[in-house]
Amino acid sequence: MMRPLQTQTSLSRKLVILLITLFVVLVAVLVSVHQLEVFSVPQHGGWERDMPEHLDDMSKSVDTNKLLRDKARQARQLSQQRKQKEREAQQQMEEEQPPLNVLLFYADDWRHDTMGAAGNPIVKTPFIDALAKEGVRFTENCVTTSICWISRATLYTGQYLARHHFEMLGRGRTIMKDGKMTDMKLEVPANETIYSLMKKKANYFVGHAGKLGLWIDHEQYLGKGSFDFFVDEDGWHWRDIGGKKIHITNKNTGDALRFLKMWESKGKLAKKPFFLNVAYFATHAVDGDTRQYLPQNESMVMYENDTIPIPATATEEAWQKMPYFFRPRNEGRTRWGWRFDTPEKHQMMMKNYYRMASEVDTSVGIILKELEMQGQLNNTLIIFTTDSKY
Numbered sequence: 001m002m003r004p005l006q007t008q009t010s011l012s013r014k015l016v017i018l019l020i021t022l023f024v025v026l027v028a029v030l031v032s033v034h035q036l037e038v039f040s041v042p043q044h045g046g047w048e049r050d051m052p053e054h055l056d057d058m059s060k061s062v063d064t065n066k067l068l069r070d071k072a073r074q075a076r077q078l079s080q081q082r083k084q085k086e087r088e089a090q091q092q093m094e095e096e097q098p099p100l101n102v103l104l105f106y107a108d109d110w111r112h113d114t115m116g117a118a119g120n121p122i123v124k125t126p127f128i129d130a131l132a133k134e135g136v137r138f139t140e141n142c143v144t145t146s147i148c149w150i151s152r153a154t155l156y157t158g159q160y161l162a163r164h165h166f167e168m169l170g171r172g173r174t175i176m177k178d179g180k181m182t183d184m185k186l187e188v189p190a191n192e193t194i195y196s197l198m199k200k201k202a203n204y205f206v207g208h209a210g211k212l213g214l215w216i217d218h219e220q221y222l223g224k225g226s227f228d229f230f231v232d233e234d235g236w237h238w239r240d241i242g243g244k245k246i247h248i249t250n251k252n253t254g255d256a257l258r259f260l261k262m263w264e265s266k267g268k269l270a271k272k273p274f275f276l277n278v279a280y281f282a283t284h285a286v287d288g289d290t291r292q293y294l295p296q297n298e299s300m301v302m303y304e305n306d307t308i309p310i311p312a313t314a315t316e317e318a319w320q321k322m323p324y325f326f327r328p329r330n331e332g333r334t335r336w337g338w339r340f341d342t343p344e345k346h347q348m349m350m351k352n353y354y355r356m357a358s359e360v361d362t363s364v365g366i367i368l369k370e371l372e373m374q375g376q377l378n379n380t381l382i383i384f385t386t387d388s389k390y
Contacts, residue, residue, distance in 0.1 A: 099202070101380040102275045103371070105364055106155070108148065108211060108284040110386035114357050122306050123354045127365035128384055135382070143388050148284075151387040152213045156195070156222060157188040164188050170215035186214065186221040196223030198275040205267030208232070209255035210279030213387065228267065229259045229276075237286055237294035247296045248281045249356070253363040260370050278367065282356040285339070292339055293352035299359055308350040314340060 112118060115125040117132035143151045145161045153159075153166035164187060167173045171183040190196055198204040200223070207229035212218060218230060233255075237248050256278045263274045285292040312318065319326075319333075326333065339349040364384070371377045 098271065098379075099204075099273045101273045101376055102198075102204070103367070103380050103382045104275075104277045105360075105367075105382070105384040106210070106277055106279040107360055107384070107386040108213075108279075108281055109389060110283055110357065110360075111389070112386075114283070114354070115361075122303065122308065124302065124358050125361040127361050127368065131364075131382060131384055141385075146388040148213055148387050149215075153186060153188075155387070156193050156214075157186070158192075158194065159188060166214070185216055190221055190223040190226075193222045193226070195226040195275075199223065199226045199228075202275075203272060205263050205270070205272040205274040207259040207263070207274065207276040208279065209259055209276065210252045211281045211284075212279065229262055231255045233281060235281075235286075237281070247359075249296070249359045249363055252278060252280050253366055256363075256367050257370055260367070260374065264374055278363075280360050280363070282360050283353055285335075290338070291352075292349055293356055295352050295355035296359055299355040302355050302358060303351040306351070308347055308354075310343065310346055314346070 113120050114123055115128050115132070116123065117125070117129040117137065143154070145151065145154075149169045150161050150166060153164050154161065157164045161167070165173045165184060166186050168183075172185045172187060174181050174183050176182070177184075191200070195206055195208070195218075199206045205228050206226060208218075208227060209229070209231050211234045212232045213234060214221075215234075218227070218232070219225075233248060233251055238245055239248075240246075241251070256276065259276055260274075263272075263276075267274055283293070286294060314336075340346045368377065368382070371380055
């Protein structure tokens with residue numbers, strides 16, 4: 001029973017001895033190989049000796065800062081050359097393509113949502129809606145001072161009330177000057193107004209058709225010689241002209257068409273683009289007339305069967321919640337009483353207001369058609385805006 005155990009022990013000892021011997025031989029081989037030159041690391045002195053003797057001198061003679069300055073100068077030159085080419089291309093394009101005409105439709109007291117494009121489900125304004133669809137609506141646009149003449153002075157001068165100081169209609173602000181109270185009128189230099197700049201700086205054929213709304217001498221305060229065409233219509237909806245009753249919006253339209261015909265025969269031949277402000281009196285009410293809004297007879301069938309919603313804020317409860325400074329004699333409250341203090345009055349006033357808005361829209365369509373017939377529709381910047389509130 002003891003013999004097999006001794007044999008197994010003897011084999012184990014031989015195996016251990018064999019493994020030790022193989023390990024020692026392997027170590028010896030690795031040491032020998034590591035000492036061969038092929039694995040030796042060369043000394044720096046070798047490649048330094050092979051370099052040209054003058055290389056170090058060349059390196060020392062290079063001015064790195066000068067190289068950087070030269071590169072920067074070359075980059076500036078390339079940039080200037082590129083900009084010059086862009087300017088020349090722009091100048092060539094401007095010479096080949098004349099400047100755009102500018103047609104401004106300037107409504108009066110037109111509430112921001114008085115058009116279908118603004119989501120109004122009742123009022124009909126297809127031509128203005130088309131302009132909005134094909135162009136850009138500035139939905140955050142607003143006036144700083146929602147009073148007719150102040151807003152108009154801002155448009156004509158490009159300045160806020162704090163700069164143009166036109167506080168009161170026809171007078172501006174009143175200050176002590178040379179020992180007496182003096183009406184300052186419009187205090188912006190005439191040569192800085194939009195009409196003067198378009199005429200004398202931009203070389204446009206300039207016209208104004210409709211409500212100026214300042215009650216000042218336009219030649220004195222908006223620039224002498226700034227107008228090729230000027231018609232000021234203000235303060236009425238109907239009046240007798242040549243023995244006929246003429247509505248203000250039709251008069252505005254006719255004057256605008258007269259200007260365009262004049263430009264076609266004069267300004268266009270002189271290769272001048274035009275600037276025209278079609279300044280509607282609509283949808284301004286006639287102050288002092290209990291009817292307030294007087295649309296054209298043909299428009300009276302519009303909105304007959306519509307019911308205009310009464311705003312939630314048009315209640316006595318809403319009025320009582322207004323801040324203390326809104327007293328019954330507040331001008332806004334006074335005008336609200338003229339127009340909206342009963343449901344019946346609200347319906348009548350709003351329908352007539354909408355009728356006048358639709359009449360302005362029709363006028364816009366007629367004028368745009370004339371532009372199209374003259375081949376200028378696609379060469380005209382068209383703007384529709386208003387002086388303020390409703």
